[in-house]
Amino acid sequence: MADSVPSGTPDPSRAPDSSRAPDSSRRSERSRRAIHDAALALVGEVGYAKTTVEAIAARAGVGKQTIYRWWPSRAAVLLDAFLDLTERAAQVAEDGAGATGIPDTGDLEADLKRVLRGTVDELNDPAFEAPSRALAAEGIVDPALGAEFVRRLLEPQLQLYVDRLRAAQAAGGTGGDQAAGVRPDLDPRIALELLVGPLAHRWLLRTAPLTHAYADTIVDYALYGLAPRP
Amino acid sequence: MADSVPSGTPDPSRAPDSSRAPDSSRRSERSRRAIHDAALALVGEVGYAKTTVEAIAARAGVGKQTIYRWWPSRAAVLLDAFLDLTERAAQVAEDGAGATGIPDTGDLEADLKRVLRGTVDELNDPAFEAPSRALAAEGIVDPALGAEFVRRLLEPQLQLYVDRLRAAQAAGGTGGDQAAGVRPDLDPRIALELLVGPLAHRWLLRTAPLTHAYADTIVDYALYGLAPRP
Incomplete structure (x- = not known):
């Protein structure tokens, strides 16, 4: 299965606790994505000051402890969420060509x-x-x-x-x-x-x-x- | 008297309520400077989030209403304080020569x-x-x-x-x-x-x-x- 995962799918191993919960990696991945999405949506809607771990947890439908098990702070959640967003956007922009870096056409x-x-x-x-x-x-x-x-x-x-x-x-x-x-x-x-x-x-x-x-x-x-x- | 004020002294007319209190401009100027200093000190010590109008007022030894009479928000206080700081520094840097702008030596x-x-x-x-x-x-x-x-x-x-x-x-x-x-x-x-x-x-x-x-x-x-x- 792992070999058929498209390259656009985030790597579950980036979730800090994946090593602790190898049997629930799909559920972990769903939770991780929900937490990322909640953090990005909240910061856009209410600003950083009100994007608390409590608010992220409530919106993602997970317990606060789930977030604290994986990340030390809301800033860390938001940074991971943003890195994830950036990676996904980069993959879309690449049109599946897999190219990275700045093009070198010679010009x-x-x-x-x-x-x-x-x-x-x-x-x-x-x-x-x-x-x-x-x-x-x-x-x-x-x-x-x-x-x-x-x-x-x-x-x-x-x-x-x-x-x-x-x-x-x-x-x-x-x-x-x-x-x-x-x-x-x-x-x-x-x-x-x-x-x-x-x-x-x-x-x-x-x-x-x-x-x-x-x-x-x-x-x-x-x-x-x-x-x-x- | 006004003519003998050194150029390094901030202009009291910059205090937003100076037109309302022409007889107390010196006291207003002292309060304004105390509020500026308090805002700059606090933001350096505890950060912007904790630099509330209450905290600025307490540190400056004035009532909250004094601040709200002159400024709509802590951001406005801090911006004025910072402009004041910048002007004072610029005056020091000029060594009293009164020059402004970027030098033009021809090089x-x-x-x-x-x-x-x-x-x-x-x-x-x-x-x-x-x-x-x-x-x-x-x-x-x-x-x-x-x-x-x-x-x-x-x-x-x-x-x-x-x-x-x-x-x-x-x-x-x-x-x-x-x-x-x-x-x-x-x-x-x-x-x-x-x-x-x-x-x-x-x-x-x-x-x-x-x-x-x-x-x-x-x-x-x-x-x-x-x-x-x-």
Whole structure:
């Protein structure tokens, strides 16, 4: 049976207590999903402050102890729920092709615009907005939760940019398109922040609308710089 | 008397009820400052959730009604307190010279590095960190407060970058240093986000340390682009 499970199905082994209850993994998986859905729905409807473990348990139809057996806090529930949501969305976006990471068509500018446009769509998606904002806001004032959010969710995503920028540096060095490449002396881990930083800033602080045109402009400005090219 | 008040003294007219109580403006000013200090101290010590109007009033030695007469909510108190703190810090930083805005020495790269290093210092200053994080976090989940934060605090600061980048565009067009200038076709309101976005992203999400070296690198990458220069 396990081999026929589609890749879109969450892995029950991610539930922290699956090792304790190997015989009830399907029921555990149902409960885990119900708890995730309840946490995401609640935070969107009533905000983080009122998304208590009690409220999540009541909405999911489980006992508080079920939640506390698996997670140490509501923040941990919400982070897992959000990671689950993100994984499911990524699988849908992949159309079953199984590809991960940033595409490498050999055209860095086009690849980055495609990815940043996708990020804009995700940030503007109501299903993501409430839990994303709730988690980001909590992480900003709670260093432990923020570190967990960065370690488990953000940094793996940023690493995809590092990989793509490194590939562009390597291609540039072996005869690739210099104009759309990356200077070999740049640190890709810093360079990516010129791409994701502006989007995050605009989205988090709502300074102006997040659009595809904005994403394209950020890629253009970041790749070719603000200073005139000689 | 008003003329001899040093520029570092906050303007009592900023207290919302000063028009109602012209005879008690000095006492009002003392109360207002005590309320600001209490709000900033509390949010740093116990976090935003516990920084209630009751707690601020108790710490400031005023009645709750005094606060509600002047401000509609604790968020409004904290925003005013933070604006006051920012103005006082800016006045100290100016050394009484009265200068505002981003310096224009004719060397855009040096001017931007100076300003971004100053921003790094401010973001790393414990006096700013707690209230800044509390306000940013609340603004992320509360659109009305976020809009107020952006309108009163952030956008005026961003406008200083617009002014400096426009000056660089104008100087470039009249024989200025092209290498450290700004392309004439760029939108300065978007271009500035490549400078402030990465710093805000790194600070808000604590992905990595905020240092002067980082600020310098962001300016270099933003001005000269990630792609190789032909």
